[in-house]
Amino acid sequence: MKFNNDIQTSEAGQPAYCLCNVASSTVFNEDCITGMKRFNDNYFDLAIADPPFGIGQNWSKDKKSKHYKHRNTFNNSVPGEEYFNELFRVSKNQIIWGCNYYWNYLRPSNNLIYWRKGKDAKKQFGSAGELAWTSFTKYPLLEYDFMWNGCCVCEQTEKIHPHQKPVKLYEQCLFDFANAGDKILDTHVGSGSSRIACQIQGFDFTGFELEEEYYLKQEKRFRSHVSKLRIANW
Numbered sequence: 001m002k003f004n005n006d007i008q009t010s011e012a013g014q015p016a017y018c019l020c021n022v023a024s025s026t027v028f029n030e031d032c033i034t035g036m037k038r039f040n041d042n043y044f045d046l047a048i049a050d051p052p053f054g055i056g057q058n059w060s061k062d063k064k065s066k067h068y069k070h071r072n073t074f075n076n077s078v079p080g081e082e083y084f085n086e087l088f089r090v091s092k093n094q095i096i097w098g099c100n101y102y103w104n105y106l107r108p109s110n111n112l113i114y115w116r117k118g119k120d121a122k123k124q125f126g127s128a129g130e131l132a133w134t135s136f137t138k139y140p141l142l143e144y145d146f147m148w149n150g151c152c153v154c155e156q157t158e159k160i161h162p163h164q165k166p167v168k169l170y171e172q173c174l175f176d177f178a179n180a181g182d183k184i185l186d187t188h189v190g191s192g193s194s195r196i197a198c199q200i201q202g203f204d205f206t207g208f209e210l211e212e213e214y215y216l217k218q219e220k221r222f223r224s225h226v227s228k229l230r231i232a233n234w
Contacts, residue, residue: 025195025205025222029215032187032208036086044206045182047091048173048194050165051079053098078102083187091185095173097165099133111136115169118147136177144172160217161191170197178203192218196225 028035084105087094095113099106113132146166157167170193178184182203186194189207195218198205209215 023199023202023204025199027189027192027195027207027209027215027218027222029209029212031210033083033086035208036090036187039090041089042092043183044091044185045093046178047087047094047096047185047187048170049087049094049185049187050097050163050190050194051083051102051188053078053101081105087187093135093177095132095134095177097130097132100131102133106133109133109135110140111138113142113144113173115165116143116145118145134177139176142176144169146172158221159191160221161214164191165193167193167196167200170194171201174198174201174203189218190214192221195222199225199229 078101084102096102096106097115099112111134113134114129115132116129118128146169174184174197178201180202184194184198184203184205186205186207189195189209191214192207195205195207199222209218
């Protein structure tokens with residue numbers, strides 16, 4: 001089953017969930033393992049996680065790029081057993097990006113998502129897509145086509161994180177796997193795309209971001225998003 005750059009809608013042609021600005025949305029600037037220990041078992045209905053792949057590298061191979069000297073020190077190793085134990089404890093279901101780096105922590109599943117980024121992504125990053133593991137059994141395989149070159153092909157937005165994902169990608173995940181009223185968790189918020197997608201679709205959101213630089217940037221991005229919504233609905 002494939003989806004393109006347009007979020008799928010209901011048979012009536014309406015979005016899966018109405019725009020809801022009253023959903024709670026909180027991100028903690030702390031280690032996610034420490035943070036998850038505060039929550040009860042199965043507190044979250046769905047965790048959409050994008051943990052480090054353990055492939056720390058430069059943002060760009062172009063020496064003229066302003067990001068050339070910035071190294072992804074937070075991405076030098078994958079999370080260990082304690083992380084996955086806590087993630088599975090506090091959430092009923094999970095979508096985990098980069099699952100090919102964590103097979104030893106995941107049970108066998110053929111319910112996967114393949115995000116096709118396109119040729120530009122392959123040229124820049126050596127990969128034309130990413131794979132996500134899911135705990136669901138409703139789809140054998142989903143393919144999402146959201147063109148991406150590290151920033152803005154399918155949507156116009158500023159790049160604030162080396163592993164930024166499109167808001168539309170998270171919206172599609174929520175449309176396919178979440179139910180109205182679900183509590184959503186993201187253990188590695190990064191640029192805040194998952195947070196914005198949850199706000200758009202009315203889901204309560206809790207996230208963690210250890211790196212202060214990205215925590216502050218995603219907070220600014222989220223506040224800007226909410227301000228634009230208020231103006232649009234004035």
